[in-house]
Amino acid sequence: MLKFIFRRVFLEALPTLLVLITVTFFLIRLAPGGPFSSEANVPPEVMAAIAAKYRLDQPVWQQYLGYLADLARGDFGPSFKYKDFSVNDLVYAAAPVSFRLGIMAFIVAMLIGISAGITAALKQNTWVDYAVMGVSMVGVVLPNFVLAPVLALVFAIWLKWLPAGGWEGGALAYVVLPVAVLCKHYISVIARITRGSMIEVLSSPFIRTARAKGLPMGYILRRHAMKPALLPVISYLGPAFVGIITGSVVVETFFGIPGIGQLFVNGALNRDYPMVLGLTILVGALTIFFNAVVDILYGFIDPRIRIH
């Protein structure tokens, strides 16, 4: 197990991250404009002083090496846009908000998605099945930027049940609509994956054996069918978890939630190089981390994978 983790971290995760950093570092500098090009009528000597302060006067390769050196010390550099803050400060402030939102949406998506998928599989080819699959198809197709305004219109403007935006430290009323929008896509995908794999598992010979043994259906479902049916779901959950935490750009922007999605959008628009780089590294590291977690979970669920 230790050997597995070692290989995972030093031979796979770190090189992948390095490639990610390098590509992002140069790509963002290729984008037209610079971080300070929007500042009006700055005297050239002031501009030069700013450039020197942020090392922008050095050749690009020196900037790159300098950035890597800072990174090794855990310093993501200063934000070019919010000049009194470092990237670390801003991300520390924003990440918990996104995490909280994401984890709630993730839990809702798993609970609803898996139970809907299992129900559809058990009632295969009945109206229940068709209803679940139809709704989930709509869920996959409908974009967040359509659903968010519609929900806000209905529940905030017409019914006045919930606030149309804001965060207020994550109070329940402010969370409902963003979570609903954020988990919609994942509910749909999880329900579809669960249904498909559950139908496949239920028709497999060892489930027939379990029935021939004389086990009750509920027990067969829990003890025999659940684990193999959820394997494909779990391999989807890793990337989905990262996506749900970091990919809430539309939701955070629409509902005015101060999470990393908003930071990302503003960072990219302002050519805030260290901000974009820092967030890219964060997302990349999370993706790699959760994929590794999924691999390890697989071993616990399926003994065949653990041994090989």
Place this chain on the structure above:
Amino acid sequence: MSAPLMDVRDLVVQFNVGRSGLLPWAPARQLKAVNGVSFSLNAGETLGIVGESGCGKSSLARALIGLNPISGGSVKLNGRELAGLAQGDWRSLRAEMQMIFQDPLSSLNPRMTIGEIIGEPLRMLKAGISSSDVKAEVERVMARVGLLPNVINRYPHEFSGGQCQRVGIARALIVKPKLIICDEPVSALDVSIQAQVINLLMDLQSEEGLALIFIAHDLAVVKHIAQRVMVMYLGRVMETAATDTLFNAPAHPYTRALLSAVPIPDPALERSKVIQILEGDLPSPIAPPSGCVFRTRCPQAEAACAAQTVSLRGLAADSHAVACIKAGAPESR
């Protein structure tokens, strides 16, 4: 003669196979996988069921144990009617009747250890049994089927096909059933392993008084293990007889064709043998032929075969019955 362990009368197993047209009001079509099968089985007896693929052997077996619904007729186990039982009631019968399957490895849950798989029926059927009792029972049946006690924590994929089938037999045996239905238990195994598993089944039968329903398409295997044989074709019984009678004096043209296809392990005899090759394919069970279902491929078919339905009728020998209007007439072989 004492009351039979299992008594099956006019059993029908049918499946809906969609509508005959695209329109939703087109009549639904039914496939009768098993059509009017009757037999009885005494305690400790082995009944072999043979027939080619698609003849309804497995559907019959699965209906007997409640994995397929019984669509018509009656199945009695120890005098208790099984047709129309609710799911929960089927479960109480599992202590008397168990089944083993063709594909040994995939029939075992890959995520459970051998010990868990074998002990599970006991834990479920006997509420409140202590785990040390379960373990003792598991070790007993494992020894009984020739599995070493140290493999109890291994997983199915670590075993060979023959060992997996032993696990399958052990988990059927643990509830001490009176009847085990074997659905092609050896056809996925090597010949040498087949012999081991069959000998194991025969030992178990003689020592524990088990009755077996043994389904196979390998006639040599059936001849070895069964006391009585039933030949099926297209969901119907063509012929049933004591094993010796069936193999020495087959009365139905289909049985004769099946037997002539068995290779004889003597090249000289094998070469001189006349093989009756059946023409054509198995007719669709959705629309079976009129009259005798075998007439479309029967070398001796005549006009009368299409006109009248044929049911099993007894011949001179004890318990020998055949469904052919010409049977009993001098053999034309």
